[in-house]
Each structure stands twice: as structure tokens, then as C-alpha cells.
Amino acid sequence: MDLTPPSSIGLVGGGLAAFWAAQTLRAQGYDGRLLLVTDEPHAPYDRPPLSKEVLLGTRESARTELLGPELVAELDLELVLGDRVTDLDVDSGRLTLESGIRVPVDRVLLATGGRARALRVPGADLPGVTVLRTREDAERLRTLLVAGGPVVVLGGGFIGLEVAAAARALGCEVTVVEAADRLLARAVPATAGEQVARAHRASGIRVELGLGVATIAGDDRVREVVLTDGRRIAASCVVVGIGMTPADELARAAGLEVGDGVLTDAGQTTSNPHVLAAGDVACSPDPWHGGRVRVEQWQSAQVQGVAAAHTMLGLAPPAPPVAWFWSDQGEVRLQVAGVPARGRDVVRRGGDGDSCTLHLDAGRVVGAVSLNRPRDLRGAMLLIESGAVVDPALFADESVDLRRTARATSPSGRR
Ligand SMILES: Cc1cc2nc3c(=O)[nH]c(=O)nc-3n(C[C@H](O)[C@H](O)[C@H](O)COP(=O)(O)OP(=O)(O)OC[C@H]3O[C@@H](n4cnc5c(N)ncnc54)[C@H](O)[C@@H]3O)c2cc1C
Structure with a gap:
């Protein structure tokens, strides 16, 4: 494979990271061949509802689909379902599928996720x-x-x-x-x-x-x-x-560097410049604690899929947003933003069943944990993004709207 602009891209895996990569490649003007291979019998679908609405019976599992036939056509995507990529030859730039099909590609995204442990x-x-x-x-x-x-x-x-x-x-x-x-x-x-x-x-x-x-x-x-x-x-x-284990066997067999998942740089490139990895399988630089970290969350798979698409096209990936994830557990909606562990001081709003803790470092909010306080969490995310120094006493005051405070303290006065 050479590093000229790609005319053929293979996305291995049909989860969220591959879905976002496909959308972003087309949105950024890529007009070459785009192949997505997944070993599941379904087009990419969203996993979070599986442990929530699908179990409760309030959503059919088929309604988790991310990529319907219209979008497949719009993206001009060659979608291969129920087949498995069994070999990645990085020297010749070729994917081999379990069915025997061989596909030449200029760039590969490994978005193979993981398996339940x-x-x-x-x-x-x-x-x-x-x-x-x-x-x-x-x-x-x-x-x-x-x-x-x-x-x-x-x-x-x-x-x-x-x-x-x-x-x-x-x-x-x-x-x-x-x-x-x-x-x-x-x-x-x-x-x-x-x-x-x-x-x-x-x-x-x-x-x-x-x-x-x-x-x-x-x-x-x-x-x-x-x-x-x-x-x-x-x-x-x-x-x-x-827990889960990353599906990194293709990368291992191809001789790519693998630790807890496939090792990448900040643009999602692996130890081979033609091969990228994103989502639950990727172990990427941790801006806060150094080294690399493998994240198993929806937003991270999306952000990394988008970043990988940019990198494949020789574009700089967008600046990553404030990290965020959620978990709905019956009456509990838990949301975490930023990196609470970075905080030295903690300010808490609310009571036991309904609270938001703000985690501060030198007066700046660096993380937040909310139980059933989505509005506070959104405000905290704006504060993390703005990086403004705010008096912690203000946060403890329940009458203070965090979103308004964030807007007032944002250097650009945004939102
Ligand atoms: C039940 C459940 C609930 C979740 N809830 C939340 C939540 O509430 N909030 C949150 O932030 N995150 C949640 N997550 C996590 C989030 O869904 C994942 O982080 C995200 O789906 C990862 O996407 P991915 O594309 O990296 O991998 P995956 O979604 O795992 O997709 C990888 C795909 O690649 C396929 N594949 C693997 N190897 C091959 C191969 N060799 N050839 C072809 N195909 C291959 C796999 O079969 C799979 O279809 C949840 C996850 C699960 C499982």
C-alpha cells in the first residue's frame, strides 16, 4: 500500500465506529470505493438500547438499526453482511474474507469492537x-x-x-x-x-x-x-x-502493535500507516494520564470513527469534545463527563437519589458525575469546555444555573 490519497477503503466491523467512519468519509468528499464488512447478519446497529429498551420490550431489536438501505445507497457503500475478514495483508493491501473473497484496499479501518468476556x-x-x-x-x-x-x-x-x-x-x-x-x-x-x-x-x-x-x-x-x-x-x-475483550486478532496476525487492544496514535493510525483502528478495539493516547487507554463507550467510538476518516483522507481530525457517557439503570440515569479523577476538590449539588458532583482542579471543573440531573451535567460539560475558573461556592448554590454560569464565564461568550 502506498500513502497517496486512497481510492479504496475497507472498514472491518459493522459497529458504531465503522458507521461513523463511513458517514464522515463521504461527508468529507471521499468518492472512491467504500467497503464495510461485518460478520453479523445485520447492518450496523446501536448497542446501548439492547440492555435497556429492548430488554424492557419498549423497542424492537430491529429498531436499533443505524444504517438502513437508503443510507447505504446514499453513501454508495458496499455492505457485506455475515462474512468475516480473516486476513489482513498489510504489504499487498488486501483483505481476505471467510467466504474466500479477496479485496484490494488502500486503507483499512479496524473497527472490530470486542466480545463479551x-x-x-x-x-x-x-x-x-x-x-x-x-x-x-x-x-x-x-x-x-x-x-x-x-x-x-x-x-x-x-x-x-x-x-x-x-x-x-x-x-x-x-x-x-x-x-x-x-x-x-x-x-x-x-x-x-x-x-x-x-x-x-x-x-x-x-x-x-x-x-x-x-x-x-x-x-x-x-x-x-x-x-x-x-x-x-x-x-x-x-x-x-x-467486561469485554477487544477483537484484535486480525491486527495481531498482521504484525501490528497490540497491547490492551490495537495501539494507535491520536489520529487513530496503528503501527502501520495504512491501517487505522477505532472504537472498543483501539487503544489510543490518553491525554490526561499519559500512555494509552482503551475506552468502551459510545461517544468514544463515534469520535474515533470520525477522526479515523479524517486521517485516512489526510485531514486533521476535529478537536475531541468533552468526554461523556451515560448509563440508564431503571430509575437511575447516570452520566459522567470529563475526567472526575483529575479533580482535587469536589462540590456536590442535590441529595441521594438526585445529585451532581463537580470535580475541580485549581478552580476549574474537570469532571462531573450526575445521577438524574441531566441539566446540571450539561452545564458542567460547558464549564469543562470553557476551562473558566469559577468560585466553587457558586456551584454549591442550588439556585445557580450551571449552564448560565458557563455561558457567562465562557471566554467566547458562546451558547
Ligand atoms: C449492551 C450494551 C449496552 C451499552 N450501553 C452503553 C451506554 O449506555 N452508554 C455508552 O456510552 N456506551 C454503551 N455501550 C458501549 C457502546 O455501545 C460501544 O462502546 C460501541 O458499540 C463500540 O462500537 P465499536 O464500533 O467499536 O464496536 P462494536 O459495536 O462491537 O462493533 C464491532 C463489529 O465488528 C464485528 N467484527 C468483529 N470482528 C470482525 C471481523 N474479523 N470481520 C468482520 N466483522 C467483525 C463485530 O461482530 C461487530 O459487529 C453499550 C454496549 C453494549 C454491548
Whole structure:
């Protein structure tokens, strides 16, 4: 492959990152061949509703589609469904598909996402034990939940807690088992994790912390979960939500640099200048803590897909927006913006079920965590973006509208 402007681009994987890359390539004027290969039987679709509306039955899984036939035609996209890229030859610039098709490409985007991490204990393969990553997983899980439980969720991370909340809303008896001593340990400050735990317990979910799973027991299907302290919990459905592993095997086989995912620079280029990676599979520079980080969030997959498209066309990627993610867990809408861990001082607004904490460093807001306070979160994001120094006492005052404060302090007076 040479580095002249591309006339043929291959997008490997049909998730959010590839979807945004395809849209951006065309929006930026790319008029060459554009191929998207996904091993799923569906065109790119959105995963967040799978653990929320699809489980609750308020949205059909088919309604998560991102890329309908009209948009495929508009983008002049060659969409290959249900086939897998099995080889990436970086020297000759060729993709080989499981079906035997070989496609020459000038640039490749690896947007292969990841797979739900499997639980390695006896009984983990019993019918009724499932993960949640795909549309099919969500449909299968909904059938299990509608049958009534009891449900045991292994893992107190975002997906596990969203499933637990949906199962509870459907009337199931639910137990969440988390090995760490608190929920959401990797993602939010301790106080927010504790608030979330209280909210779930108040809704009737049992939350067991600091415990693992010894075995899953059953006969023709799962019957109970045996915890590491010997207790047995009845289960007709066990949901394994213990994280994901990046689908980086193509990159490894192609000799690209791989760590926790495919290593890239800030423009999403891998160790080979013709190959880029974006989304859950990419491990990209961490502007705040140095080194690289692999992020498993919707906004990051979108931003990196857009950035990769720019880089492929020799354009500078847009400046990244303030990082943000959300998780809807029954009555709890959790939102996190910026990097709360960078804050030295914390100011809190609101009470237990409804709060927003602002995390400040030298008077500047650098992160925020909101439980059911989306308006405050939006204000906090503007404050993070503006970088203005504001008196923390102002934030503690409930009558102060954060968005107005942000507008007033923004150097450009924007918004
Ligand atoms: C159930 C669920 C709920 C979520 N909820 C939220 C939320 O509320 N908020 C939030 O911020 N984030 C959420 N996320 C995370 C967010 O959806 C992901 O970060 C995002 O989907 C990642 O997109 P991606 O394109 O990198 O990867 P993926 O969406 O995983 O797409 C990768 C695709 O590539 C395919 N593929 C892999 N290897 C090959 C190959 N060799 N050849 C062809 N195809 C291949 C895969 O099958 C898959 O279709 C959720 C994720 C899940 C699973």
C-alpha cells in the first residue's frame, strides 16, 4: 500500500465506529470505493438500547438499526453482511474474507469492537447462562427475563446493572454479584457507586459485594449459582457481565502493535500507516494520564470513527469534545463527563437519589458525575469546555444555573 490519497477503503466491523467512519468519509468528499464488512447478519446497529429498551420490550431489536438501505445507497457503500475478514495483508493491501473473497484496499479501518468476556467456572455453559453484546443476545435474554426469573447478574458494571434494573422492572427477583467491594468501581467515584447501590437495593435488587462465583449448577438448564462463600442462589437465568475483550486478532496476525487492544496514535493510525483502528478495539493516547487507554463507550467510538476518516483522507481530525457517557439503570440515569479523577476538590449539588458532583482542579471543573440531573451535567460539560475558573461556592448554590454560569464565564461568550 502506498500513502497517496486512497481510492479504496475497507472498514472491518459493522459497529458504531465503522458507521461513523463511513458517514464522515463521504461527508468529507471521499468518492472512491467504500467497503464495510461485518460478520453479523445485520447492518450496523446501536448497542446501548439492547440492555435497556429492548430488554424492557419498549423497542424492537430491529429498531436499533443505524444504517438502513437508503443510507447505504446514499453513501454508495458496499455492505457485506455475515462474512468475516480473516486476513489482513498489510504489504499487498488486501483483505481476505471467510467466504474466500479477496479485496484490494488502500486503507483499512479496524473497527472490530470486542466480545463479551466469558466466565470460566464449571456450569458456565448451561442453558440459561448468557452474555449481552449482540441483538441476538438481547432477544434471547428478553425471553428469559419475561419467563420470570430468578435472575442472577454476575458483575456490577454498567451492562450488568442495566440488565438487573430491566429484569427487576419486568418483575424478576434479581441478585447482582460483584467481586469488588463496590459497584462501578472502575468507572465512577466511590460515592456515586454507593448511591447507585442504594438505588438498586431500594428497588428490591439484592447486591452482593466482594464475592465471586465458584460454580453454576443445574441439570438440563441453570438452577443455581454457588458463591465463593458457599451460599447458593436460585437462578433460572444468569447474566454474565464481566467486561469485554477487544477483537484484535486480525491486527495481531498482521504484525501490528497490540497491547490492551490495537495501539494507535491520536489520529487513530496503528503501527502501520495504512491501517487505522477505532472504537472498543483501539487503544489510543490518553491525554490526561499519559500512555494509552482503551475506552468502551459510545461517544468514544463515534469520535474515533470520525477522526479515523479524517486521517485516512489526510485531514486533521476535529478537536475531541468533552468526554461523556451515560448509563440508564431503571430509575437511575447516570452520566459522567470529563475526567472526575483529575479533580482535587469536589462540590456536590442535590441529595441521594438526585445529585451532581463537580470535580475541580485549581478552580476549574474537570469532571462531573450526575445521577438524574441531566441539566446540571450539561452545564458542567460547558464549564469543562470553557476551562473558566469559577468560585466553587457558586456551584454549591442550588439556585445557580450551571449552564448560565458557563455561558457567562465562557471566554467566547458562546451558547
Ligand atoms: C449492551 C450494551 C449496552 C451499552 N450501553 C452503553 C451506554 O449506555 N452508554 C455508552 O456510552 N456506551 C454503551 N455501550 C458501549 C457502546 O455501545 C460501544 O462502546 C460501541 O458499540 C463500540 O462500537 P465499536 O464500533 O467499536 O464496536 P462494536 O459495536 O462491537 O462493533 C464491532 C463489529 O465488528 C464485528 N467484527 C468483529 N470482528 C470482525 C471481523 N474479523 N470481520 C468482520 N466483522 C467483525 C463485530 O461482530 C461487530 O459487529 C453499550 C454496549 C453494549 C454491548
